[in-house]
Amino acid sequence: RKEVEQDPGPFNVPEGATVAFNCTYSNSASQSFFWYRQDCRKEPKLLMSVYSSGNEDGRFTAQLNRASQYISLLIRDSKLSDSATYLCVVSPYNQGGKLIFGQGTELSVKP
Amino acid sequence: EAGVTQFPSHSVIEKGQTVTLRCDPISGHDNLYWYRRVMGKEIKFLLHFVKESKQDESGMPNNRFLAERTGGTYSTLKVQPAELEDSGVYFCASRGLASSDEQFFGPGTRLTVL
Numbered sequence: 001r002k003e004v005e006q007d008p009g010p011f012n013v014p015e016g017a018t019v020a021f022n023c024t025y026s027n028s029a030s031q032s033f034f035w036y037r038q039d040c041r042k043e044p045k046l047l048m049s050v051y052s053s054g055n056e057d058g059r060f061t062a063q064l065n066r067a068s069q070y071i072s073l074l075i076r077d078s079k080l081s082d083s084a085t086y087l088c089v090v091s092p093y094n095q096g097g098k099l100i101f102g103q104g105t106e107l108s109v110k111p
Numbered sequence: 112e113a114g115v116t117q118f119p120s121h122s123v124i125e126k127g128q129t130v131t132l133r134c135d136p137i138s139g140h141d142n143l144y145w146y147r148r149v150m151g152k153e154i155k156f157l158l159h160f161v162k163e164s165k166q167d168e169s170g171m172p173n174n175r176f177l178a179e180r181t182g183g184t185y186s187t188l189k190v191q192p193a194e195l196e197d198s199g200v201y202f203c204a205s206r207g208l209a210s211s212d213e214q215f216f217g218p219g220t221r222l223t224v225l
Contacts, residue, residue, distance in 0.1 A: 043217060043219055044216050046213050099214060102153060
């Protein structure tokens with residue numbers, strides 16, 4: 001079983017749509033949680049950290065449920081430029097900050 | 112400020128040959144990580160340096176892989192001899208001292224072993 005599981009998609013949505021991605025992780029000792037964005041043939045870039053209280057950055061909202069070991073990302077009012085692969089990432093406690101990646105969810109926003 | 116740089120951007124070699132990948136982290140970043148993405152799979156951790164010391168090399172696939180960070184600045188990852196299954200994209204990332212600091216990734220080296 002993978003440590004971080006995501007639906008690979010692809011998610012094909014029209015501009016302006018709201019789309020939600022989910023992710024589960026298996027290691028209950030995971031300490032930090034992130035969503036990264038990766039454009040085709042580029043490096044991953046941090047989109048946002050995820051906190052138990054939930055956090056929002058513009059059109060993006062991330063949520064963490066530690067009891068269910070579940071992380072979500074909501075994108076409102078999708079733009080063409082949101083098309084990318086979204087990586088769910090966890091960092092285990094006391095392991096030097098190493099990152100454990102999910103396989104990624106591909107999003108394609110169409111006009 | 113310059114980001115993480117990696118060299119080469121692409122490398123095509125034959126099975127059995129040796130390849131050395133280089134990573135230059137952001138200046139002042141003590142933490143340096145290597146990751147690899149094999150086609151169709153998730154990005155996987157290989158190892159972690161703090162300055163010149165290997166903190167965690169639990170992700171290194173086997174003893175054909177050797178990573179170094181002499182002087183605590185740039186790092187190299189050597190694959191010798193390369194096998195077909197070593198093909199993939201090798202990413203380097205660096206992070207500052209605080210555990211809450213963001214990891215910044217380099218553009219990756221795309222390695223193809225024929």
